[in-house]
Amino acid sequence: MxxxxxxxxxxxxxxxxxxxxxxxxxxxxxxxxxxxxxxxxxxxxxxxxxxxxxxxxxxxxxxxxxxxxxxxxxxxxxxxxxxxxxxxxxxxxxxxxxxxxxxxxxxxxxxxxxxxxxxxxxxxxxxxxxxxxxxxxxxxxxxxxxxxxxxxxxxxxxxxxxxxxxxxxxxxxxxxxGINNYNTNMIFPLPKEKNIEIQNYIKKYKDYKLLGLNTDASHKDRTLNTKQIIDLCNLLKNEKIKIIPFCIPSKFEYFEKLINENSLTNVAIPFKTKSIYEAAEVLNELDLLITPDTSFVHIASGLNIPTVALFWNDPIKYILCGPKADNSVALTPKGTESNLENINLNEIQENAFKILNIKK
The missing domain is CATH 3.40.50.2000 (Glycogen Phosphorylase B;)
Known part of the structure; x- marks a missing residue:
């Protein structure tokens, strides 16, 4: 000093x-x-x-x-x-x-x-x-x-x-x-008026169980790479499931290309959200969210959307910032590395299917 x-x-x-x-x-x-x-x-x-x-x-x-x-x-x-x-x-x-x-x-x-x-x-x-x-x-x-x-x-x-x-x-x-009887539940307030474009987007998939997939985080070591995204989407293929991906506007074309070039027919083209609140409105319509450690975990907790959250193998991460929504789980790689490179995709699939009550 x-x-x-x-x-x-x-x-x-x-x-x-x-x-x-x-x-x-x-x-x-x-x-x-x-x-x-x-x-x-x-x-x-x-x-x-x-x-x-x-x-x-x-x-x-x-x-x-x-x-x-x-x-x-x-x-x-x-x-x-x-x-x-x-x-x-x-x-x-x-x-x-x-x-x-x-x-x-x-x-x-x-x-x-x-x-x-x-x-x-x-x-x-x-x-x-x-x-x-x-x-x-x-x-x-x-x-x-x-x-x-x-x-x-x-x-x-x-x-x-x-x-x-x-x-x-x-x-x-x-x-x-002097306040001891307080409520620890999370909340996330949404706009009072529903976004018509979002409602129309969701209606197209009303016959499916909707699984949200957010692959990005603020740090590259908390972000799923392209191969992981493709492999996970293939593992999640099921006639009852439609995957709703989340992405920032600059990655929309990347996702559209990834979906088309890899025949990911179980994945919808992302909705072009313009704000965090529009993303939350989409999320509020889903049955499950899969996401790395990012604010999406907390938004889902506030909306009580079941979540499979992906963390580094560090209790400070997956306990302090873990999902609080009902029927949620925090998953980590077995190693102590500070990234998601070795996250078990099969474990993600198993937990997702269990939460959605879908048999393999």
Missing amino acids: TLKQKIKNYLFKKIAQKKYNENIINLKISRILLIRDGGIGDAILSYPLIRELNRFYPNARIDIYASLNNHFMYKYLPEVNNVYLKYKKRNWLKSWIEIFKMRNNHYDLAIDDTVIRFHRTLHTMIINPKLILGNTGTKKRYGFDKSELSLYYKVYKTRDKKLIHMADTRLKVLKFL
Whole structure:
């Protein structure tokens, strides 16, 4: 660690302190800020917490401090009042305008369940909520975590010895507010009006059991390769099943070509989804989803769509981020490699047929 970093860490720890009144936990809560940047999956995993906060504080206003990568994921959550943005560094002025807007809201409670970062803690100090709760974060970056910063009235452990799902971990903050009987089910709100194009697309396959296949993830090591896709689709061939593939717009032609050149007659041409919500609408019509470790796992959990999720052989992956929908399973390769190269396709087929109640 450089001298500059040591000085920064020292100042960070020194200024991120606050003296609370011992009765602060009993304050009346009417304005809540959830600090939740990150990606799409991070946003979805915060939905149960937002729902439960609204359930126990039905008259409270709930705002979100989000990032450019996930702010749109709060669009259809009726519990959310406003979403504020942290912009990229080049738009620092916009970020500071947002911070002072939040400061003017005079929040009673802020919940920070993100990783520990100096800039985020500084922003929280300026926003100045009456009560700040959160997770500990880890000591990896600064040599200390939030438990050593009195700015946070109470923090829960980011990770206990017994691993539990990440959405359940975030709900632990409710215990600091005296809330113990909370619901851990996932949710995923969809637009009220159904997309007619999607409904017409699905109607074409109404006589089949619909199996969604998402092959992409944010990292190539979590993505199924072309041979795996072809082999898996062939293994899943059954007169009762139609495979509905998901793909980003730039891969539509790739999938269309792959289907036609390999005579994958059991695979439908993908629907050209324009947003994550359109993909979720398609997913909501399916009987089963097969997907690598990506936000699709969490969307399916929120819609309660049975899922065969594919993970690296790492408990931190398949327990913390595993599927929570009924009748779901997380599969891993037998080895400890950080990729899906050796995922067992026959095992995927067996679990898919079992969930769909189809005999080989």
